[in-house]
Amino acid sequence: xxxxxxxxxxxxxxxxxxxxxxxxxxxxxxxxxxxxxxxxxxxxxxxxxxxxxxxxxxxxxxxxxxxxxxxxxxxxxxxxxxxxxxxxxxxxxxxxxxxxxxxxxxxxxxxxxxxxxxxxxxxxxxxxxxxxxxxxxxxxxxxxxxxxxxxxxxxxxxxxxxxxxxxxxxxxxxxxxxxxxxxxxxxxxxxxxxxxxxxxxxxxxxxxxxxxxxxxxxxxxxxxxxxxxxxxxxxxxxxxxxxxxxxxxxxxxxxxxxxxxxxxxxxxxxxxxxxxxxxxxxxxxxxxxxxxxxxxxxxxxxxxxxxxxxxxxxxxxxxxxxxxxxxxxxxxxxxxxxxxxxxxxxxxxxxxxxxxxxxxxxxxxxxxxxxxxxxxxxxxxxxxxxx
Numbered sequence: 001x002x003x004x005x006x007x008x009x010x011x012x013x014x015x016x017x018x019x020x021x022x023x024x025x026x027x028x029x030x031x032x033x034x035x036x037x038x039x040x041x042x043x044x045x046x047x048x049x050x051x052x053x054x055x056x057x058x059x060x061x062x063x064x065x066x067x068x069x070x071x072x073x074x075x076x077x078x079x080x081x082x083x084x085x086x087x088x089x090x091x092x093x094x095x096x097x098x099x100x101x102x103x104x105x106x107x108x109x110x111x112x113x114x115x116x117x118x119x120x121x122x123x124x125x126x127x128x129x130x131x132x133x134x135x136x137x138x139x140x141x142x143x144x145x146x147x148x149x150x151x152x153x154x155x156x157x158x159x160x161x162x163x164x165x166x167x168x169x170x171x172x173x174x175x176x177x178x179x180x181x182x183x184x185x186x187x188x189x190x191x192x193x194x195x196x197x198x199x200x201x202x203x204x205x206x207x208x209x210x211x212x213x214x215x216x217x218x219x220x221x222x223x224x225x226x227x228x229x230x231x232x233x234x235x236x237x238x239x240x241x242x243x244x245x246x247x248x249x250x251x252x253x254x255x256x257x258x259x260x261x262x263x264x265x266x267x268x269x270x271x272x273x274x275x276x277x278x279x280x281x282x283x284x285x286x287x288x289x290x291x292x293x294x295x296x297x298x299x300x301x302x303x304x305x306x307x308x309x310x311x312x313x314x315x316x317x318x319x320x321x322x323x324x325x326x327x328x329x330x331x332x333x334x335x336x337x338x339x340x341x342x343x344x345x346x347x348x349x350x351x352x353x354x355x356x357x358x359x360x361x362x363x364x365x366x367x368x369x370x371x372x373x374x375x376x377x378x379x380x381x382x383x384x385x386x387x
Contacts, residue, residue, distance in 0.1 A: 003208070004167045006251050010084040012164060013045055016157060020062055023153045030116035032062045032150045033104075035129045038324045039121070039154060043068050045083040047252050050076065056093045057100055057130040061107060071103045101134055105141050112145035119150025125329065126151055155329045159321055160343050165253065166367055169323065169345050170376050172209065172250040173257070173365050177378035179204040179246070180259045184387040189238055189263055193219050194231040196244070204248045214247030214326050217258070222267050223358030238264030242387075243361060247326040254326045256347045257363035257377050262386045273308060273354045274384040277362035280304035280350035281380075284319070284332075288346065288366055288373035294336040301332070301350045308352055319349040322365060344368045345376070 020043070024032065034040055037051040040060045051058070059071040070085050073093035080088050089103050111118055128135055139147065161169065179200065186199045196219075201212045217231065218224025219242040227243060236242065245258035260274060280301040287300035301318045319332035322345045330338035332346065340346075346368065351361040362380065366373040 004171050013084050029119045030111045032119040034060045044085050112142040115144045117146040117148045119148045121151045122149040123151030159329050160341050161345050168253040173255040173376035175207045175209050176248050176255040178207045187387050190235050192233045192235050197231045209248040210250050212248045217244040236263050241270050256326050257365050266384045269355050271384050273360045276308045277350050284348040285373045290342045292340045294330045294332050294338045298332045305352045319347045322347050342370050
């Protein structure tokens with residue numbers, strides 16, 4: 001089977017922009033100023049790893065009508081010209097004294113004179129990717145401009161994926177599934193945990209991933225206690241429970257799921273924990289239908305987990321959205337009443353605590369269809385596998 005097309009045709013970005021502008025009209029916005037990589041890429045197609053450098057800010061302005069306008073460092077002009085964006089305004093950066101502020105001021109001054117509202121992202125899971133001092137100078141230099149929180153507009157658009165986005169997500173989830181299937185071939189008693197990480201990354205790249213920017217896990221006797229620390233040089237030993245959790249990427253889209261194994265043999269408490277999480281995931285899959293809330297989906301999984309873990313998996317949430325970022329809106333949590341819609345892509349991530357401080361986490365990636373959830377990942381085996 002051939003890979004999906006890289007990038008998107010112009011009509012994908014035109015559709016995204018038109019939908020944003022319809023929501024902006026309802027909110028009375030003259031435009032939205034976007035400063036972070038996923039949002040700039042979502043509306044422009046500008047895809048580069050250069051964002052990993054914090055030196056230069058990048059801006060995209062989505063007006064009430066017409067195409068977005070890019071205000072970017074000159075070093076990115078050639079790449080931006082390869083996108084559908086026509087209006088590209090650049091400066092020689094880095095320039096700490098004026099890193100695009102004059103260009104932004106020129107663009108926004110007519111809106112300030114009219115007392116217009118311009119949206120920026122202010123909400124949860126957003127950030128200001130420019131110096132705070134520059135932002136304050138920009139706003140101070142635009143008296144009359146009203147700054148509005150546009151998080152809800154962007155969130156409503158990005159949570160629901162297009163068919164082309166889902167195709168890319170299905171592709172990277174298939175790559176991740178094939179990679180996990182190969183783990184028993186190289187995960188052996190005596191292999192250092194950090195070398196298992198290296199082997200996994202090599203295998204993911206061999207299977208077709210562009211990168212593996214996120215790989216975490218745990219390994220310890222009878223169960224792991226932590227899943228976010230760097231891997232240790234400790235060798236795998238019989239009786240270990242091992243988990244790997246990957247966020248591999250293809251064409252800028254992530255998978256995010258994990259797999260658990262026992263080394264040599266599996267103890268009964270770990271087998272029971274695994275069974276509970278597998279069944280909690282089944283409950284999540286069954287509950288993930290259009291019209292259900294994220295809170296409902298959270299409770300469907302939590303009810304199963306509570307049979308073993310009295311705290312019901314106390315990690316704040318049991319899953320999240322997935323797409324251009326490893327974690328996106330919404331959260332599968334008691335606090336999130338977002339209504340699940342068709343074509344949302346979600347990570348189901350039930351977890352629990354058991355024994356003497358041990359934990360276990362299970363993850364699958366799904367897309368919500370009209371008739372219910374469709375797995376993007378190859379479902380984990382029903383019983384804890386032994387390697």
